[in-house]
Amino acid sequence: MNTRLRWTASIVPAVAMLALVLVWGRGLPVLVEVVIVLLLAASVLAAVHHAEVVAHRVGEPFGSLILAVAVTVIEVGLIVTLMLSGGPGVATLARDTVFAAVMITCNGIVGLSLLVSALKRGTAPFKPEGTGAALATVITLATLSLVLPTFTTSNPGPEFSGPQLVFAAVVSFGLYVLFVFVQSVRHREYFVPEGDDERHTWTPSAKTTLISLGLLVLALVAVVGLAKVESKSIEDAVAFAGLPPSVVGVVIALLVLLPETLAAARNARRDRTQISFNLALGSAMASIGLTIPTIAVASIWLTGPLTLGLGAVHIVLLMLTAVVGTLTVLLGRATLLQAGVHLALCGSYLFLAAVP
Numbered sequence: 001m002n003t004r005l006r007w008t009a010s011i012v013p014a015v016a017m018l019a020l021v022l023v024w025g026r027g028l029p030v031l032v033e034v035v036i037v038l039l040l041a042a043s044v045l046a047a048v049h050h051a052e053v054v055a056h057r058v059g060e061p062f063g064s065l066i067l068a069v070a071v072t073v074i075e076v077g078l079i080v081t082l083m084l085s086g087g088p089g090v091a092t093l094a095r096d097t098v099f100a101a102v103m104i105t106c107n108g109i110v111g112l113s114l115l116v117s118a119l120k121r122g123t124a125p126f127k128p129e130g131t132g133a134a135l136a137t138v139i140t141l142a143t144l145s146l147v148l149p150t151f152t153t154s155n156p157g158p159e160f161s162g163p164q165l166v167f168a169a170v171v172s173f174g175l176y177v178l179f180v181f182v183q184s185v186r187h188r189e190y191f192v193p194e195g196d197d198e199r200h201t202w203t204p205s206a207k208t209t210l211i212s213l214g215l216l217v218l219a220l221v222a223v224v225g226l227a228k229v230e231s232k233s234i235e236d237a238v239a240f241a242g243l244p245p246s247v248v249g250v251v252i253a254l255l256v257l258l259p260e261t262l263a264a265a266r267n268a269r270r271d272r273t274q275i276s277f278n279l280a281l282g283s284a285m286a287s288i289g290l291t292i293p294t295i296a297v298a299s300i301w302l303t304g305p306l307t308l309g310l311g312a313v314h315i316v317l318l319m320l321t322a323v324v325g326t327l328t329v330l331l332g333r334a335t336l337l338q339a340g341v342h343l344a345l346c347g348s349y350l351f352l353a354a355v356p
Helices: 003-023 030-058 062-085 090-121 128-151 162-186 206-229 231-240 246-256 258-269 273-298 312-329 336-354
Strands: none
Touching: 003 030, 003 206, 030 062, 030 206, 030 258, 062 090, 062 162, 062 206, 062 246, 062 258, 062 273, 090 128, 090 246, 090 258, 090 273, 090 312, 090 336, 128 162, 128 273, 128 312, 162 273, 206 246, 206 258, 231 246, 246 258, 246 336, 258 273, 312 336
16 A cells, blocks of 8 residues: 555544634635645545545445445534524525435436446446345435425425424434345345455555544544535635525535545446445435434424425436436446436536526
8 A cells, every 4th residue: 555645644634623623613814715625625535545444444335334424424413513503594404415415426426436437348337236225225215304294284384293203213214224234234245346355455454444444534524524614615605606505505515425426436447336336325325314313303402494395396306316226227237328317417406406
């Protein structure tokens, strides 16, 4: 392993966390803003490096599971913190963030992974048993948590009543835990590429793995924290451009999901498209399966409405994603065409977020 890369990846999370502590809650000059952006990018690269070190030690699908859960737990913490602090857009913050994560992962990251793999070898192979099960779980969770509130009648508007929110939280968390059990224990072979064990020519020691795990968490905290620091500048830029306020949530979601995006692309380049799908769909699943239960608990202290139901345009995009995703995973291989379709869906979502 490259010694310079290892040392750089070890130092960057600590430097980024120090910078986060120093700039948190302060107005920043332009030069400092530029430094923060560079540290944010470096933290993303460091997170990907340490996630790969852990993955080499624990094997798949545990490696991708660790990265997806770590990012989502920190993301959920950020959502709850922002909701408790109040302000405009709080009622729809959880919905907008979760839906952005689903669309970016299921279309953006999946499409990018297919593109990289198909360009290299003509078709992108993966296991339809595991990928299909993951996609079915994501679509079920998204429909139960984000579509049904638009049509329930117990509360006016696209909101769950108290009992409905509790039911959605229990089902979401239960399905996520069941999937993790199936993925990592019962049918682990469905989520591991053929010959993956032979690809691991280097196995880190237990000490190195623990250090990388700690640095991974540190780097992810820095990524989310620095993204929050930059959120005011993003808000100003969005307002200056005349875009809807919801675009801010999309931009922050893109920043937070950068580690998974880079890790998925690197695995696709190494002919490990299945791992790329594990990262993408696992992140979408964790985003719903962990956010909805957390929001349900936090609603005890939250005041005001909690809007979870999607509008008509977003429901159409979600249903189209479900249909296209199902057809993509059906045969266990995909071409540039499927990559283009998924990327077009992601682009449509981003465009309509800016021009509703």
